Amino acid sequence: xxxxxxxxxxxxxxxxxxxxxxxxxxxxxxxxxxxxxxxxxxxxxxxxxxxxxxxxxxxxxxxxxxxxxxxxxxxxxxxxxxxxxxxxxxxxxxxxxxxxxxxxxxxxxxxxxxxxxxxxxxxxxxxxxxxxxxxxxxxxxxxxxxxxxxxxxxxxxxxxxxxxxxxxxxxxxxxxxxxxxxxxxxxxxxxxxxxxxxxxxxxxxxxxxxxxxxxxxxxxxxxxxxxxxxx
Numbered sequence: 001x002x003x004x005x006x007x008x009x010x011x012x013x014x015x016x017x018x019x020x021x022x023x024x025x026x027x028x029x030x031x032x033x034x035x036x037x038x039x040x041x042x043x044x045x046x047x048x049x050x051x052x053x054x055x056x057x058x059x060x061x062x063x064x065x066x067x068x069x070x071x072x073x074x075x076x077x078x079x080x081x082x083x084x085x086x087x088x089x090x091x092x093x094x095x096x097x098x099x100x101x102x103x104x105x106x107x108x109x110x111x112x113x114x115x116x117x118x119x120x121x122x123x124x125x126x127x128x129x130x131x132x133x134x135x136x137x138x139x140x141x142x143x144x145x146x147x148x149x150x151x152x153x154x155x156x157x158x159x160x161x162x163x164x165x166x167x168x169x170x171x172x173x174x175x176x177x178x179x180x181x182x183x184x185x186x187x188x189x190x191x192x193x194x195x196x197x198x199x200x201x202x203x204x205x206x207x208x209x210x211x212x213x214x215x216x217x218x219x220x221x222x223x224x225x226x227x228x229x230x231x
Contacts, residue, residue, distance in 0.1 A: 001028060001149040002028055002053075002137075002144075002147050002150045002209060003028045003029055003031075003032050003117075003144045003146055003147030003148065004032070004137050004138075004142065004144045004150060005029075005032050005033065005034040005039050005139055005142035005143070005144065006141060006142075006203070007034070007139050007140045008034045008037075008039070008042045008138045008216070008219055012042065012043075014087040015031065019068035021043070021044040021045075021046055022042060022043035023043055023045050023046070023047070024039060024042060024043040024045070024046035025046075025047055026039050026046050026047060027047065027048060027049035027051075027054070028041045028049075028050045028054070028055075028145075028147040028148075029048075029114075029144060029145060029147070029221070030048065030054065030055040030056045031110045031111065031113070031114040032142070032145045033142060033143040034140075034141060034142045034143075035141050036144075041065070043211060044064045044066065044067075044068065044071070045064055045065065045066040045068070045075075046062050046064065046066075047063075048062050048063050048064070048065070049061075049062045050062050050063070050095075050099070050103055052212070054109065054147075055102075055110060055113045055114070055117075055145060055147065056103060056106055056109075056110055057106070058074075058095070058099040058100070058102045058106075059098050059099060059102075060099070060212065061096070061099050061100075061103075062095070062101075062145040066156040068104075077090055078090045078091065079091065079092075079093040079094050080092070080094055082151055093147065097180075106141050107115060113214060114145045114146065116214045117146035117147070117212050117213060117214065118144065120144055120149075120212035120213075120214075120216050120221065121146045121149040121210075121212045124149055124210055124221055124224055124225055124228075125149070126210065127221070127222075127225040127229075128225060128228060129229045130227060132154055132228070132229075133153055133154050133156045133157050134151040134153045134154060134157075134206075134208065135151065135152060135154065136149070136150065136151055137150040137151065137152055137207070139169075148209040148210060148211060148212065149209070149210040149211075149212045150207055150208065150209050150210070151207070151208045151210065152203070152206050152207055152208075153206040153207075153208065154206075155227065157206070158207045160205045161183055161205060162229065163208075164176060164205075164208065166175060167208055167215050167227065167228070167230050167231055170227045170230075171223070171227065172208075172210060172211070172224060172227055172228075173209075173211075174208060174209060175207075175209050176204060176207070178207075180207055181204070182201075182204060182214075183195075183197055183200050183201055183204065185197075203206060210224060210228075211224075
């Protein structure tokens with residue numbers, strides 16, 4: 001999420017103990033690395049988005065990576081109406097040729113995108129006053145692509161919801177405020193499921209997403225850091 005890698009080794013080990021395949025959601029993670037490997041190359045398959053806000057954009061669409069020929073064949077059939085064979089069901093999810101061509105042409109630009117985002121994130125971090133009650137999100141040996149720069153409010157902040165709303169109202173749009181998302185079991189559609197994930201709840205309540213995309217200018221960085229330092 002937001003281009004930050006999770007601990008792939010730890011996750012794979014936990015899933016392997018229970019016989020669960022790892023399917024990576026890399027919608028935000030083009031060019032993100034964990035260790036020396038790119039995210040999207042650890043699991044049985046990985047799913048990428050090419051929506052127009054993504055680092056590799058085609059306007060809309062996406063793609064799936066897998067090392068398994070059988071999985072690749074099944075995915076191809078499923079996204080092409082079951083190959084119209086009448087033997088397998090499927091949907092019409094194939095990416096259009098023009099969009100695919102655009103995506104292929106833009107592949108070489110990913111590293112430049114990541115480099116600019118990293119520089120912008122560094123500029124924001126370097127201008128924050130010392131003693132701020134938040135730290136950058138981190139999951140060990142990883143290189144985020146800075147889809148967003150993400151901070152987590154520490155335990156010194158007793159009312160994180162108010163802080164998030166103040167940041168949002170000052171002009172830095174916060175995902176939790178904009179989309180109102182929460183842990184899944186608090187949604188009505190999943191109300192029949194009994195679950196309690198305090199770590200997830202705590203994380204959602206304390207994350208601040210900062211835009212650092214290539215369209216960010218010097219005056220934007222100055223405004224962002226002034227807002228964070230003031231709040």
